Amino acid sequence: MILTLKDVNTYYGTSHVLQDISLDVDTAEVVALLGRNGVGKTTTLRSIMGLTPPKSGSIVFNGQEVQGRPPYALASLGIAYMPDDLRIFPDLTCEENLEIAARVAKRSGYWNKSRVHELFPVLNTRRKQKGLNMSGGEKKMLSLGRALMANPDLVLLDEPSEGLAPLIVRMLADVINTIRGHEVTVLLADQNLRFCRRVCDRGHIIEKGRMVHSDTMEGIMSTERVVKEYLAL
8 A cells, every 4th residue: 555544633723623534545546535525635635745734643655654744755755735726836837837846846757847748738838828827727737737747656636626627627537547557646535426436446435524434436426325425415
């Protein structure tokens, strides 16, 4: 397993948000964190990335205990994070946004600007455009491209399909399948079940900060009770 969480407990102040969360992700697997808004999906990703450090529990990445390490240390080990607000540098060009990610991570590997442009040709045509002036879909592509420029072993994606047109969602699904073909593991949080069914091997369902169900995506989608109780909006 490339990533294992065991009994992770995370708080915001006195609010106990994640309660004994345990999950695992295998190498080159795409796994979904599922659940309604506010159940703890984003907090799980932030806990892994060290942005909201857990108070207890274990997070093992590539055989190393990483719980308590700062985000920059986790990035250097090979974890990249695409937050739901994307965090594009608005005053930098598309090209500069990509370049800065590679310089900061200082990791070599398959991914470079040319290969990111192969995934997202629009980023090549927009390479001199500032982040501020890019569309929502373009910013999403840039944010994912920037994560890949760090040459990670694991990418954490928060709501990657949110706000995208159906055509772009289908393209994003193809991109994620391409990424995993290059031995990049993906853990994503999303509410779009059709999208998750297309790209994910397995899903972990979170409800009120607790892990309540884990199965293959096909198993989850075929269990009407589970979908109705935990995933229906």
